Amino acid sequence: xxxxxxxxxxxxxxxxxxxxxxxxxxxxxxxxxxxxxxxxxxxxxxxxxxxxxxxxxxxxxxxxxxxxxxxxxxxxxxxxxxxxxxxxxxxxxxxxxxxxxxxxxxxxxxxx
Amino acid sequence: xxxxxxxxxxxxxxxxxxxxxxxxxxxxxxxxxxxxxxxxxxxxxxxxxxxxxxxxxxxxxxxxxxxxxxxxxxxxxxxxxxxxxxxxxxxxxxxxxxxxxxxxxxxxxxxxxxxxxxxxxxxxxxxxxxxxxxxxxxxxxxxxxxxxxxxxxxxxxxxxxxxxxxxxxxxxxxxxxxxxxxxxxxxxxxxxxxxxxxxxxxxxxxxxxxxxxxxxxxxxxxxxxxxxxxxxxxxxxxxxxxxxxxxxxxxxxxxxxxxxxxxxxxxxxxxxxxxxxxxxxxxxxxxxxxxxxxxxxxxxxxxxxxxxxxxxxxxxxxxxxxxxxxxxxxxxxxxxxxxxxxxxxxxxxxxxxxxxxxxxxxxxxxxxxxxxxxxxxxxxxxxxxxxxxxxxxxxxxxxxxxxxxxxxxxxxxxxxxxxxxxxxxxxxxxxxxxxxxxxxxxxxxxxxxxxxxxxxxxxxxxxxxxxxxxxxxxxxxxxxxxxxxxxxxxxxxxxxxxxxxxxxxxxxxxxxxxxxxxxxxxxxxxxxxxxxxxx
Numbered sequence: 001x002x003x004x005x006x007x008x009x010x011x012x013x014x015x016x017x018x019x020x021x022x023x024x025x026x027x028x029x030x031x032x033x034x035x036x037x038x039x040x041x042x043x044x045x046x047x048x049x050x051x052x053x054x055x056x057x058x059x060x061x062x063x064x065x066x067x068x069x070x071x072x073x074x075x076x077x078x079x080x081x082x083x084x085x086x087x088x089x090x091x092x093x094x095x096x097x098x099x100x101x102x103x104x105x106x107x108x109x110x111x112x
Numbered sequence: 113x114x115x116x117x118x119x120x121x122x123x124x125x126x127x128x129x130x131x132x133x134x135x136x137x138x139x140x141x142x143x144x145x146x147x148x149x150x151x152x153x154x155x156x157x158x159x160x161x162x163x164x165x166x167x168x169x170x171x172x173x174x175x176x177x178x179x180x181x182x183x184x185x186x187x188x189x190x191x192x193x194x195x196x197x198x199x200x201x202x203x204x205x206x207x208x209x210x211x212x213x214x215x216x217x218x219x220x221x222x223x224x225x226x227x228x229x230x231x232x233x234x235x236x237x238x239x240x241x242x243x244x245x246x247x248x249x250x251x252x253x254x255x256x257x258x259x260x261x262x263x264x265x266x267x268x269x270x271x272x273x274x275x276x277x278x279x280x281x282x283x284x285x286x287x288x289x290x291x292x293x294x295x296x297x298x299x300x301x302x303x304x305x306x307x308x309x310x311x312x313x314x315x316x317x318x319x320x321x322x323x324x325x326x327x328x329x330x331x332x333x334x335x336x337x338x339x340x341x342x343x344x345x346x347x348x349x350x351x352x353x354x355x356x357x358x359x360x361x362x363x364x365x366x367x368x369x370x371x372x373x374x375x376x377x378x379x380x381x382x383x384x385x386x387x388x389x390x391x392x393x394x395x396x397x398x399x400x401x402x403x404x405x406x407x408x409x410x411x412x413x414x415x416x417x418x419x420x421x422x423x424x425x426x427x428x429x430x431x432x433x434x435x436x437x438x439x440x441x442x443x444x445x446x447x448x449x450x451x452x453x454x455x456x457x458x459x460x461x462x463x464x465x466x467x468x469x470x471x472x473x474x475x476x477x478x479x480x481x482x483x484x485x486x487x488x489x490x491x492x493x494x495x496x497x498x499x500x501x502x503x504x505x506x507x508x509x510x511x512x513x514x515x516x517x518x519x520x521x522x523x524x525x526x527x528x529x530x531x532x533x534x535x536x537x538x539x540x541x542x543x544x545x546x547x548x549x550x551x552x553x554x555x556x557x558x559x560x561x562x563x564x565x566x567x568x569x570x571x572x573x574x575x576x577x578x579x580x581x582x583x584x585x586x587x588x589x590x591x592x593x594x595x596x597x598x599x600x601x602x603x604x605x606x607x608x609x610x611x612x613x614x615x616x617x618x619x620x621x622x623x624x625x626x627x628x629x630x631x632x633x634x635x636x637x638x639x640x641x642x643x644x645x646x647x
Contacts, residue, residue: 004331004332004333005331022331023305023330023331025309025311025365026309026311026365026366026367055302056302056305056306056330057306058305058306058307058309058310058365059268059272059275059309060309060365060366060367063268063367066268070141070142073141074141074145087279087282090278090282091275091279091306094271094274094275094278095268095271095272095275096267096271
């Protein structure tokens, strides 16, 4: 069953930028965790997840994002969400993600 | 004794490092991190190079390596006791110094194979006690880790419930604001999939014969058949205005794969579908309201037009009194009366009643009025005018619409009336001596048939004191709450008893009498009446 989730990654210095597209669910969450794990060996200290093209997220997807936060915390890294849909931003707030991660309006703002 | 004291002293010195070890282990955020940190502790305390950590989830599970360099062989596993209790075995001059099987509080097991110490020595008493302490530290840290995990899961679960509740409320608000129907369905699918962790959702709209008309899928690339055939699905449906809306969700996601939806999911699912149903109904009601407003505007315009046709005031004819009134039962009615001064000094009195009411009846009245004026210009015989009107109305009206029509042309000087009655109720002529004539000669109502059947006319003369009474059936058929009709008899009786009154007063008195009879019952038909009295 296609969920049509796409993940594009880009490395800028010590920052990993992930751009998601589609339903951020089990499949999407796993891809994000896997990609972050791949790059943790490369001394990244910041991960930016851009959700501009993801308008729907479920709690399974969120649980994987929490895993990413924990992974980064172990490595003294930081997670920043960008271009959040207002509904998703509200969801993240309720789920407590912003206690451990940040948000920014854009990737450029997150990089600066 | 001295040896024991030395042991105690050495262990006391180690207390702080044990404490630090526990703190390090307690900070682990995963079982893997916990075991790897423990491996570091073991290596640091015993100065050993090779160390294998294994884990099995349950008594009858297989041992699996934990950590990066776990290249153990099956023969290595033989060192691990098959007992399910705590077992620590020490070896001399073998591959391993010690093997440990540690039961954990969650009924899993940690297996540890300690390789040879770098200095080649065997485990002494101090090492054995240290090992036992470290194992206890690990056990405590593992319990702490499990508690933290449970606490996190609990917090996550509580937050999830809050999220679901908030999301459900927001969904209801958002669905009520949708602008396009397709947006409504897409939003509903996205929201309910997110709420229930569904991997896919479907809305199928079909007619009452179950012919599918539209599908909406989430995510957009989802295979329709997979959703419909899924064994892990929930569905619900509702009917609205000859369409059936089916909602299906399939494949509830968990970290461990797909599972069945639970009762809460079903509740959330049905709540959202009810919100969709309400939104659709509200859209329909809004549309109806807009259409009603448009119709009312059109009716107002039609009423204005019709009011221009109905004479506001009937003119004075020397030697005669004339009065009339039209009270439509709706804003726009189907009754019509008029007074037309002709070029030859004569006067045409017209009364008509269109089948039906409302705007369609009013439009037909307008047609009648316009064409009548036009034909009267040509000084044609009444029967021919009526025939032409019949053909015109027949062509321009639906088959179920026709007009009952009465026209009288008065020569004021002679008092002669030329009359045609096309299907209208008999017009009453009350003579001064109290005798009553009913005038109904003519033909069929206008627009009923066009078979070329000629209309017949009639001629009579008004004398002083005579009253010509024109009316539509809204008078005799006016009904009160007891479903009694005003009736022809009552109307004729009123005419006879009040014919002396001036025309205007007569009309008002008749309307008052009819309204008094009807009481609080709703006016069921237009009321139109005209009286011509020769004085």
